[in-house]
Amino acid sequence: xxxxxxxxxxxxxxxxxxxxxxxxxxxxxxxxxxxxxxxxxxxxxxxxxxxxxxxxxxxxxxxxxxxxxxxxxxxxxxxxxxxxxxxxxxxxxxxxxxxxxxxxxxxxxxxxxxxxxxxxxxxxxxxxxxxxxxxxxxxxxxxxxxxxxxxxxxxxxxxxxxx
Amino acid sequence: xxxxxxxxxxxxxxxxxxxxxxxxxxxxxxxxxxxxxxxxxxxxxxxxxxxxxxxxxxxxxxxxxxxxxxxxxxxxxxxxxxxxxxxxxxxxxxxxxxxxxxxxxxxxxxxxxxxxxxxxxxxxxxxxxxxxxxxxxxxxxxxxxxxxxxxxxxxxxxx
Numbered sequence: 485x486x487x488x489x490x491x492x493x494x495x496x497x498x499x500x501x502x503x504x505x506x507x508x509x510x511x512x513x514x515x516x517x518x519x520x521x522x523x524x525x526x527x528x529x530x531x532x533x534x535x536x537x538x539x540x541x542x543x544x545x546x547x548x549x550x551x552x553x554x555x556x557x558x559x560x561x562x563x564x565x566x567x568x569x570x571x572x573x574x575x576x577x578x579x580x581x582x583x584x585x586x587x588x589x590x591x592x593x594x595x596x597x598x599x600x601x602x603x604x605x606x607x608x609x610x611x612x613x614x615x616x617x618x619x620x621x622x623x624x625x626x627x628x629x630x631x632x633x634x635x636x637x638x639x640x641x642x643x644x645x646x647x
Numbered sequence: 648x649x650x651x652x653x654x655x656x657x658x659x660x661x662x663x664x665x666x667x668x669x670x671x672x673x674x675x676x677x678x679x680x681x682x683x684x685x686x687x688x689x690x691x692x693x694x695x696x697x698x699x700x701x702x703x704x705x706x707x708x709x710x711x712x713x714x715x716x717x718x719x720x721x722x723x724x725x726x727x728x729x730x731x732x733x734x735x736x737x738x739x740x741x742x743x744x745x746x747x748x749x750x751x752x753x754x755x756x757x758x759x760x761x762x763x764x765x766x767x768x769x770x771x772x773x774x775x776x777x778x779x780x781x782x783x784x785x786x787x788x789x790x791x792x793x794x795x796x797x798x799x800x801x802x803x804x805x806x
Contacts, residue, residue: 511804519689519796521682526690530716539715543707551703552694637686638679645675 491575503573510573517566523559525633527552535626537617544613545622578643587639594632601625651743658739667737674737681730685796687723691716692792695770696785699777709773709781724759747805751798758791 485493494500503509533539534548571578578584605612605621612619618626658664667673697703698712735742742748766788773781 511801514804515797515800518682518685518800519793521686522689522693522796526686526693529687529690529719530694533719539719540707540712543704547706548704555693555697555703634683637682641679641682642675647671 488576488579491579495573495575497572499569500573500575503569513566513569517563517570520559520562520566521637524556524563525559525637527556527559528629528633531556532626532629535618535622536630537615537623541616545615545618546609546613581643583639583643587636587643590632590636590639594629594636597625597628597632601629655739655743658736661736663733664736664739667733674734677730677733677737680726681734684723684726684730687719688727689792689796691720691723692789695720696789699770699773699781699785701776705775708775709777710771713767713770713773742802745802745806747798747801751795751802754791754794754798758788758795761791762788 495504503513530539531549531552534545540548605619605625612622667677694703695713695716698709704712766784769781769784777785
């Protein structure tokens with residue numbers, strides 16, 4: 485069974501078909517996916533801007549980051565759940581879209597960037613917690629995160645188009 | 648509503664409208680910028696509202712959080728309006744007959760009015776704890792802007 489066959493099977497399941505053919509369910513899931521950008525990437529923006537040394541500079545970087553984390557993860561959980569359902573009901577279209585494939589790769593890179601930051605420079609945060617402008621490695625992690633997420637949003641939105 | 652027909656027709660026929668329609672990439676590019684604006688605008692509002700509700704950044708005064716986020720919030724509004732006007736120009740006649748577009752405009756004017764006359768003034772004066780009025784204002788501003796986003800998304804789905 486090829487990946488394409490699996491995608492076809494997935495979107496032909498009862499759940500996939502019902503979401504796709506429903507008047508309300510698809511727009512509600514899609515609308516939630518778009519509006520939850522505000523609590524996933526929107527909140528991430530604030531902690532990234534602190535890492536880059538642009539806002540809340542007089543507050544410890546760890547405070548800005550740690551406090552926003554649970555809310556941000558809630559946002560990303562909503563994104564993942566709604567995203568899975570969106571994929572479920574149009575898996576073949578997603579499989580054939582270069583933007584979707586790029587989006588998945590970028591999501592993995594963004595996750596790796598976050599893990600590298602946590603395991604790397606953030607372990608020594610007590611040394612730079614109060615720095616107005618965090619060290620280069622932390623600033624780079626912030627920049628990389630914002631650029632990656634902007635690209636992920638772009639890929640997601642552009643999936644709807646065929647050029 | 649019919650007295651507005653000539654205005655919508657004029658919007659639909661500007662040089663900019665035609666240029667956007669003629670280009671393959673202009674609409675999606677502008678739409679993506681519109682989505683970036685939405686993320687920043689709603690994101691900054693959510694952070695400030697969570698602060699007012701007392702569940703985030705409790706050690707920072709509310710006015711300080713508001714000041715840190717203000718330029719991002721303001722510029723995102725500017726980007727939303729510019730890109731929104733461009734998107735509208737490129738399909739003004741489609742918007743004219745679109746119920747969701749009308750709902751969105753009502754939410755938009757209410758949101759802009761409420762945020763820039765009342766809400767921004769309220770958060771500027773709040774310190775450690777937001778009074779009930781401040782929390783209610785935060786809830787209202789969130790409802791209005793999320794209403795704009797929801798109705799905006801509905802333009803494409805429901806008509």
